[in-house]
Amino acid sequence: MTELISYFDEIINNVNTQIKNFIKSDIKVLEDASIYLFSAGGKRLRPIVLVASSDLIGGKRERAYKAAAAVEILHTFTLIHDDIMDRDNLRRGMPTVHVKWGEPMAILAGDFLHAKAFEALNESLRGLSSNTFYNAFNLFIKSIEIISEGQAMDMSFENRFDVTEEEYIEMIKRKTAMLFSCSSALGGIVNEADEEIIKNLSEYGLNLGISFQIVDDILGLIADEKELGKPVYSDIREGKKTILVIKTLHEASENERRLITSILGNKNASKEELEKVAMIIKEHSLNYAYEMAERYSHIAIESLQRIPIKNYTAEKALKYLAEFTVKRRK
């Protein structure tokens, strides 16, 4: 375990250095609003997935660190804009960017980071083949488009009570899993790896990401608010159709269903009402959701077995991440 801790720490430190180097501006307010969320912590899961994927196949660290900065910067841009859209005022235990700087500057900081993510990617590719440039950008661009589509699906589900499990999985594949998949695949692409290897890396990330989002939805319901760093029950208030809600709407009694549908998406619901609904949801769906998360985590680990491994610490790290994703408390 200490081996993995120092493995992760080295990646995080190097990626953080890269991020700091990229996010600079002579317009101080824009720089401040853009760098803020990075200083507030964050698990750096996507950068770790990218660098460990690169290590796994014997890749070089320099390009991987820059590409890892690109995916983390991209992730942070989506957090800033999502927090505006979802009207969340707490993230990583701190006020969100739009709460601190106002909505206009938060929109702008997100746009600035969106471009900065591309800058980091462009630098990570410098000197590689024209084909690699095209493929890496194509994957990165499509990922952002798909993430936007996932966010649009997530929002459109808020007004519906008939969202199916299949629709939920499709939505979280786009909203969350795509960027994990992009991260692990880029670990291959910046090393100009074979298509087959990139495909398996990509599948590892996709299934890890699905598992991650299911657990995120669970934690939004059961976590300790202080530990989580963002408000619990906000999914209920916003009317989000998580797998837990979908399963519960299927299994609940007529009375429970009536109560749930009256509170879900009700911005004026009291804390007591939210807690009552959360309790019902937990009873009906917690085990089911955890089992589902475990299943996807297991599929992720299986993908690794189809890759010729050059670095066993990296393999351990990627397996650990798939298990940690399910076990984490925040």
Place this chain on the structure above:
Amino acid sequence: MTELISYFDEIINNVNTQIKNFIKSDIKVLEDASIYLFSAGGKRLRPIVLVASSDLIGGKRERAYKAAAAVEILHTFTLIHDDIMDRDNLRRGMPTVHVKWGEPMAILAGDFLHAKAFEALNESLRGLSSNTFYNAFNLFIKSIEIISEGQAMDMSFENRFDVTEEEYIEMIKRKTAMLFSCSSALGGIVNEADEEIIKNLSEYGLNLGISFQIVDDILGLIADEKELGKPVYSDIREGKKTILVIKTLHEASENERRLITSILGNKNASKEELEKVAMIIKEHSLNYAYEMAERYSHIAIESLQRIPIKNYTAEKALKYLAEFTVKRRK
């Protein structure tokens, strides 16, 4: 003139076809909100600048059309987000995206188009050298970063009354002229032109863009609202420090200055107050601003003379654009 009209029409039609091909999504609401502003019209100035710059040096049309779609898509993303930030509810004579779909979907549509712009650029470069990929993306990325900085400067000027002419020019260089400069330079880059040619194309676009923004600021004060398609006087209401306002604050009498500073940025100002302030500004600064716009337009035309010209219709077109920019009424 008919020669130029059909020259422009051909470019616009081809670029519009490219734009429609790129902006597709199976999430209908996202596609609708993203494509909306394109259907509402727009002058397609940046695409024309890009394709004519490519023509000027004897370049190929296919790549230029795709790169032109990239700059127009990028421009449209910034319009959608700027309209949210500036709380403008009219654009091209139609309700803005956030008025029609709400702020969350407008933020998302902007982000989606931001990625789509990169997609169009990536396709325009496919098959070119690794160096060209790096340089084209580097220019495009830096342009977006600089545009964001320009927008941040513009917003930060709203609360100041001591903005200098130099600060104004620096701000509009970033907010507006950079994308014109990026457009003309890309016309060279997608044809892998010499550095010297790209530099001169870039200067044409930069000076054209400065002239364009000065005239935009003028039109925000003197245009017919119906013809302009967006509200006049909104710059005064928002407290924007245009060159007209800066000049007027320098030249005005003590009494005029007091009136202006009490109305500039005052969201509750009446139509009569706005008109009165607009009248004072016009008196002090209209000629001055027009002369400045003409000067930059002239510098733009001079840059063309340093480029070995392969296509005289393109040269005529680029000269016409620099003149039209000053003369236009909307």
